[in-house]
Amino acid sequence: MVAMPELPAAPVAVGLVGAGPWADALHAPMLAAGPETTLAGVWARRPEAARALASAHGTRAVRRYEELLDACEAVAFAVPPDVQAAMAVVAARAGRHLLLEKPVGLTVEEAQRVADAVDSSGVVSQLVLTNRYTQAGRDFLARAAGFEAVGAHCLALSGALLGDSPFATPWRRKHGALLDVGPHALDMLEAALGPVRELSGRGDPLRWTSLTCRHAGGAVSAVSLSISLPLPRSVWELALYGPSGSLELRKPTDPRTVEAERAATVATIRREFAAAVRAGEPPPLDARRGLELQRLIDAAARSLG
Numbered sequence: 001m002v003a004m005p006e007l008p009a010a011p012v013a014v015g016l017v018g019a020g021p022w023a024d025a026l027h028a029p030m031l032a033a034g035p036e037t038t039l040a041g042v043w044a045r046r047p048e049a050a051r052a053l054a055s056a057h058g059t060r061a062v063r064r065y066e067e068l069l070d071a072c073e074a075v076a077f078a079v080p081p082d083v084q085a086a087m088a089v090v091a092a093r094a095g096r097h098l099l100l101e102k103p104v105g106l107t108v109e110e111a112q113r114v115a116d117a118v119d120s121s122g123v124v125s126q127l128v129l130t131n132r133y134t135q136a137g138r139d140f141l142a143r144a145a146g147f148e149a150v151g152a153h154c155l156a157l158s159g160a161l162l163g164d165s166p167f168a169t170p171w172r173r174k175h176g177a178l179l180d181v182g183p184h185a186l187d188m189l190e191a192a193l194g195p196v197r198e199l200s201g202r203g204d205p206l207r208w209t210s211l212t213c214r215h216a217g218g219a220v221s222a223v224s225l226s227i228s229l230p231l232p233r234s235v236w237e238l239a240l241y242g243p244s245g246s247l248e249l250r251k252p253t254d255p256r257t258v259e260a261e262r263a264a265t266v267a268t269i270r271r272e273f274a275a276a277v278r279a280g281e282p283p284p285l286d287a288r289r290g291l292e293l294q295r296l297i298d299a300a301a302r303s304l305g
Contacts, residue, residue: 011038012274014099015068017087018078019044019053021166022101026128027078030266032057036274040072069094074124074277077101080171081179085110088287092117097277098125102183103297104290106175111294115287124276125287126269129187131236132285133268134261137188140238140249144192147247149240152221154189156181158234160227161206167227176205177225178301183293185223186213187285188238188249193219196296201303211300 014031016023019042032039039059044050050061062068065087069075074097077084085105088098098118104111104127118125131137160167160180172180178201190196194216203209211223219240236251252258276283 013040015072019049023078043068082106089117092121111291115291118287127285148242155237177227178205
C-alpha cells in the first residue's frame, strides 16, 4: 500500500477583538500573515478603528461581537484586561478557542472566571507571554534547567506611561507596572527557578516596584519594575546567580536583531496556537497559567499596601 502524504491542516479562522496600538502592531498582522491562521474579522468599540484595521489586513469589520463569534473558530484579544476577561468568558462558552493577553483580567476573580469557562467548555487557551516564545528565552530556560541558582534579579523598565506613548492606556495609567510587566517577570522567574512560595513588595506601581520572592527550591529572586522612566530604550534583563557563576538573558537592542527576533517570535506564537487548536490540547501557557500569575500579582499588590 502506498502511503498518502499528510495534508496540511486548514488555517484556523481567528477573530480579533480590539483595534488599538497592540492589535495594529501585533495581532492583526500576525493572524493575517498565515499560513496557520486567517484573520476572520475585527470587532472594536470604535467602529471606525475596526474598519481601518480590517481594511489594512484584507478582512472585514463587524458591528456586533456575536457576529465575530459566528465567523471564527478562535478569538484573539487586544483590549484592556477587564474587557478581555468578560468577553473571553462569552467566547469560551460559545466554543471558541482563546488567544489571551496578559494579565488575563484586572483581578483574581476575573481570571478565575476565564479559567473556569475554558475548563467547562473544553476550548484551548493560550497566553501571549512573549518572552516564552523567543528563541533566546527558550534557550535561556533550557540552560537554566541545569544551572544551580541561589539568587536571581529581573529588571523590566520602560517609559510606556510617558508622553505620547501608544501604550499609556487608561488601565496602565491606573494600575502601572505590576499588572503590565509583572506577569512577564514572574512567569520567567518561575520557569527558571520554580514556583514562588513567598512574595513581598515595596514601592509604587506607578513609579517603581520592588519584589522579593522565595522559590520552591530555596532560591531568592529580586524583581524591579517601572514603566514611567525616561529611558532611551526599554530594559529587560534576567540573571541567575549560583556557585558556577551567572546565567543572563537580555533583550537585543540592535534594530535589525530586534526586528528579526520579533518576526520569529510572532511566527512561533501563531504556529503554536494553531497547532494547539487543531490538536485540541492546551499548551502550558494557558488560562490556568494566567490565573496562577494573577494570584501572584494580587499578592504583590496587597503587600505594597
